[in-house]
Amino acid sequence: MPIYEYECAACGRVASHVMLGVRRKARPACPTCGSGRTRRVMSSFAVVASESSRLANFDTAAPRDDAYYSDSRNVGMWAKKRAQQMGVNLGPKFDETVEKARTGKLIKDMI
Ligand SMILES: [Zn+2]
Structure with missing residues (x-):
């Protein structure tokens, strides 16, 4: 199950979204403020x-x-x-x- 992180350009909040099939290319709306101005972030994997x-x-x-x-x-x-x-x-x-x-x-x- 692909999970991507998106940063909201309006409020700066980063949220994880599970993206399935055709929706993969669509940008999810920000869960905090509802803005559609989100961009995918490639965050580094934090492990010891x-x-x-x-x-x-x-x-x-x-x-x-x-x-x-x-x-x-x-x-x-x-x-x-x-x-x-x-x-x-x-x-x-x-x-x-x-x-x-x-x-x-x-x-x-x-x-
Ligand atoms: Zn937002």
Whole structure:
């Protein structure tokens, strides 16, 4: 699912938008002020250095079994790698979710 970030020229707010199919070329309206003067921003992917090198060596096409995910550091790696390849910044909220998933807090939040 492609997620892009758009900056509003009117209020300066940056918001993430999921863009599907034909809408991909259309500019989304700003969720804050409703302005249509938005432009796509290519933000850098924020990861800590050790994870950056792990991402660089990560192959999204490689098969992954249960043993792979028994290392909690691998949770969320696929999504992060794909986002990096697509030049998408998933934002701090995504990192937070991955962190919760890695520590098991996500499951605790759901039950
Ligand atoms: Zn705006």
